[in-house]
Amino acid sequence: MAKFICSLGVAFSGIGYAIRTQSHMRVHMIAAAAVCGLGWLVSLKPIEWAVILLTIAVVFSAEMMNTAVEQAVDLASPGIHPVAKIAKDVAAGAVLVAAIIAVVIGLLIIGPPLWRLLFA
Numbered sequence: 001m002a003k004f005i006c007s008l009g010v011a012f013s014g015i016g017y018a019i020r021t022q023s024h025m026r027v028h029m030i031a032a033a034a035v036c037g038l039g040w041l042v043s044l045k046p047i048e049w050a051v052i053l054l055t056i057a058v059v060f061s062a063e064m065m066n067t068a069v070e071q072a073v074d075l076a077s078p079g080i081h082p083v084a085k086i087a088k089d090v091a092a093g094a095v096l097v098a099a100i101i102a103v104v105i106g107l108l109i110i111g112p113p114l115w116r117l118l119f120a
């Protein structure tokens with residue numbers, strides 16, 4: 001049990017580090033809060049909330065994995081190296097893919113009811 005609590009502690013510490021140091025992480029959090037607010041406004045169904053929350057989790061996780069890759073690469077290769085560049089660029093690409101898909105999912109799920117609420 002103590003080991004589990006310790007693992008939770010280090011995981012929360014990792015989340016805190018990402019929020020404190022990564023401006024993109026804070027942008028994702030603001031976007032997630034805005035999406036949740038809009039979801040509440042249009043009264044999403046439980047399954048729609050599930051998809052939105054899963055999407056938010058994927059984006060947050062991708063950003064945190066990107067941060068982990070950046071730190072590991074800086075530790076392993078403090079100098080400029082083409083392989084270090086590839087590792088960081090691919091990790092950043094993963095965040096971009098997740099963020100683009102998240103925007104598409106948000107538009108598909110929240111777009112139609114929001115449109116009706118505003119213009120119908």
Ligand SMILES: Nc1ncnc2c1ncn2[C@@H]1O[C@H](COP(=O)(O)OP(=O)(O)OP(=O)(O)O)[C@@H](O)[C@H]1O
Pocket residue numbers: 022024066070077078079080081082084085088089092
């Ligand atoms: N050691 C390196 N060798 C070669 N290129 C690097 C190296 N470190 C960073 N780069 C290049 O600079 C880019 C930015 O790297 P950096 O570590 O500054 O990330 P960042 O801008 O802090 O990313 P984020 O904004 O997500 O935190 C990388 O995607 C890569 O193209």
